[in-house]
Amino acid sequence: MTALHQRVRRTIQRHRLCPPGCRVLVGLSGGSDSVALTVLLRDLSEHGDFALVGLAHLNHRLRPTSDRDGDFCRQFGRTVGVPLFVESIDVAGYAQAQRLSVEDAARRVRYEFLHRVAMETSADRVAVGHTRDDQAETFLLKLVRGAGLTGLAAIYPQRGEIVRPLLDVSRAELRAFLDSRGLEWVDDESNQDIGNPRNRLRHGILPELELVYPSASAAIARTAGLVREDAQWLDEVSRERYDRLVSRFQAGLHIDAAGLLSEPPPIRRRVVLLALRCAFPTREIGLDHVEGALAVAAAETGGIDVPGGRVELQREKLVLHVQATA
């Protein structure tokens, strides 16, 4: 067991990613992250109490090298002695049919595929290769896109059956580990495309930050974990308060205004956001609407229009009227 194995084991233990007796499937692209993940989990499963039951590779048919990646994964599966499941899906066609961006379509198709293979192999965990670098990139991306109201928290170590044991490890460490074992991987040339904002962060802005602050990525990823913990609990408290403060009527929701204003600002803001999203589920609700509704609750302004309806103060209730659709 190397120091790297131990760090990955610590991540698994801290977040209880692989409970005793669990069966793990690995999502394998053939890139350095998922190849290293496979090797590390195979080694840990030999010392541990979980089983590595399979590898799942999806051919997205998006790049000329897709077939080469599949061949590589087949060969790699034989080398590590773990059964490989491969499927090929026309992601570009799916994106067009569903009116999704190729990126969103690829994500959806991939997670559906992983879930299907997990069912077939009776796996109860699907491990994917997101690293500390992915964590830092995602956090920065959400930050500059203004996702502060919700979702700044970046990548979760676990979401349902999906687990991410490499979130505390850098890509460079994984590549050094593979090199030290004489193991190879395939490069995804779409990662080099500077037209993609994530790659612009990865290859331009983050390296520049690290010139000034060598541990910038590690620091950002660590902060992302802390902010996630904070947000998770604030969301829980807010849902609890929501149940006490918000009630439904025929044409919308109302919120006990005095009760709302007696909550501290982080809870107040989240309760209003939850209520607006519940009343107007198909609309884009942003911080401006939340602040507008809070000003109405405090009687600082009269009623305001929001996408899909109107917010007014009526007899000490903040009323969220859903507009009747013609």
Place this chain on the structure above:
Amino acid sequence: MTALHQRVRRTIQRHRLCPPGCRVLVGLSGGSDSVALTVLLRDLSEHGDFALVGLAHLNHRLRPTSDRDGDFCRQFGRTVGVPLFVESIDVAGYAQAQRLSVEDAARRVRYEFLHRVAMETSADRVAVGHTRDDQAETFLLKLVRGAGLTGLAAIYPQRGEIVRPLLDVSRAELRAFLDSRGLEWVDDESNQDIGNPRNRLRHGILPELELVYPSASAAIARTAGLVREDAQWLDEVSRERYDRLVSRFQAGLHIDAAGLLSEPPPIRRRVVLLALRCAFPTREIGLDHVEGALAVAAAETGGIDVPGGRVELQREKLVLHVQATA
């Protein structure tokens, strides 16, 4: 009143920066931010219920152009018709004597000077010119330095008598406003020094981010405000819990371990951080120590050494032993 005046007024109202009847002193460097702040506050004071009682300019004697800046401020004070208070302090000498960085020394000397002038002019608020850009820069700086455990929250709209009415406005907007009025300002050439990490962010990394995300600074500043609200309340809750869970004994502190572990992670983490900082006040306490102490509390590991002492679990108490100094 321009739209800019209204936005600044909204910031003042939202954070209650200038309560009715208050007397405001402005910290004036002569740069665009503080010059615009002076003009905006003078205009707002004519429509509002606060008084602009003076401008305070400190000559830091750090740059060859320091005297030119002082002359500019004298002329500007006459133009806007507000009394100017000037002082000259050898900041470099002070830094050396107090073993501070020049940046830290300048900050300390400046705020002391502002406080002194506020006393002399019976001002109860001191307005300084920090902008949305400063907010974004500070947040990013703290993020890459790993200040996630505390203090990610960046610049406060108010801290004691200091208020920052420009936190929601960009530097570019302020300069356009000054241009539109035909008003001038002095440039601080030290802001161009790329050796300074903040300037590297300001002139290199943030503009590059804004090429991809035009509203990156605004988004970051907005998020900084939300994260600050969250952290402020979590800190309050944690101090409350701290009083219940932590007690003092002769050689340190102890914490009720079961009570601690029944708290949600964000509170647990903050209570332990507060306790470690209280027990070992002169030492550098970081996230590793907090996580180590929590592992001890959960009996996942035995006792651990921390800077200045040791943490152990004894009869259901997490004990923070302060090392006797020889």
